Amino acid sequence: MVEGTPSGRGTHARGPGSLRLVWVYPDLLSTYGDRGNLLVLERRARLRGLPVESVIVNADQPVPRQGDIYLMGGGEDLPQILAARRLRADGGLRAAAGHGAVVFAVCAGYQLLGVEFGGEEGQPLPGLEILNIRSGRGERRGVGEILADVDRSLGVPRLTGFENHQGVTRLGRGVAPLARVVAGVGNGDGTEGAYAGRVLGTYLHGPALVRNPALADLLLSWAAGPLPPLNARDEEWTLRLREQRLAAVPAGSS
Ligand code: GLN
Numbered sequence: 620m621v622e623g624t625p626s627g628r629g630t631h632a633r634g635p636g637s638l639r640l641v642w643v644y645p646d647l648l649s650t651y652g653d654r655g656n657l658l659v660l661e662r663r664a665r666l667r668g669l670p671v672e673s674v675i676v677n678a679d680q681p682v683p684r685q686g687d688i689y690l691m692g693g694g695e696d697l698p699q700i701l702a703a704r705r706l707r708a709d710g711g712l713r714a715a716a717g718h719g720a721v722v723f724a725v726c727a728g729y730q731l732l733g734v735e736f737g738g739e740e741g742q743p744l745p746g747l748e749i750l751n752i753r754s755g756r757g758e759r760r761g762v763g764e765i766l767a768d769v770d771r772s773l774g775v776p777r778l779t780g781f782e783n784h785q786g787v788t789r790l791g792r793g794v795a796p797l798a799r800v801v802a803g804v805g806n807g808d809g810t811e812g813a814y815a816g817r818v819l820g821t822y823l824h825g826p827a828l829v830r831n832p833a834l835a836d837l838l839l840s841w842a843a844g845p846l847p848p849l850n851a852r853d854e855e856w857t858l859r860l861r862e863q864r865l866a867a868v869p870a871g872s873s
Pocket residue numbers: 650692693694695696699725726727728783784785786787
């Protein structure tokens with residue numbers, strides 16, 4: 620299980636070659652534009668002159684263990700259950716996380732990182748045991764826009780996203796909430812998402828890294844070290860989208 624605070628570049632930190640991004644199981648886990656997370660990481664790395672290599676791993680392929688950043692998206696209950704079975708049998712994602720790779724997972728992907736998650740009838744099913752979290756079924760489905768204020772130590776401004784999930788998540792020892800909900804549901808107890816080491820999960824689609832470029836840069840810096848800011852021209856449309864999405868939700872509207 621990955622625990623504790625992120626400590627800069629770890630033993631897994633990449634060498635001089637390309638930054639290796641691994642998109643895990645887009646055939647089972649990618650809803651509401653989660654692919655945008657991959658595109659944004661590629662773009663923001665390249666704008667800094669970092670060469671990037673993206674590997675797309677479908678559910679019938681082995682998960683490579685030498686990636687720098689792994690991405691998982693959200694999914695319906697049944698694809699999520701199949702993904703859990705295959706990822707547990709494969710072992711690659713868990714091994715990479717154990718060596719300090721960065722993992723960013725959304726909704727179903729986030730729940731899968733945990734010790735258990737709720738199946739299609741709410742039955743507890745085993746997760747990947749990468750994060751000490753447990754998910755189950757909540758009373759009501761969380762659907763709509765979400766805003767959340769990020770743990771100050773991460774230095775990321777307010778998150779904007781879209782959520783659609785029945786699951787609720789409880790955090791165990793060694794794991795910190797990513798953010799505090801301002802509007803929406805998140806984990807179901809006023810917190811949103813979780814992180815430990817360089818593993819970070821969230822309920823936010825949107826896609827999350829498109830709406831929240833500082834979160835994308837945080838993940839890139841965990842893998843590649845400190846990054847220079849982008850120039851204003853390259854940020855213009857990103858920031859416009861972000862402002863528009865933030866303004867669309869009155870705070871406290873959960
Ligand atoms: N099936 C899970 C739930 O409803 C995850 C949904 C999602 O990824 N959007 O909680």
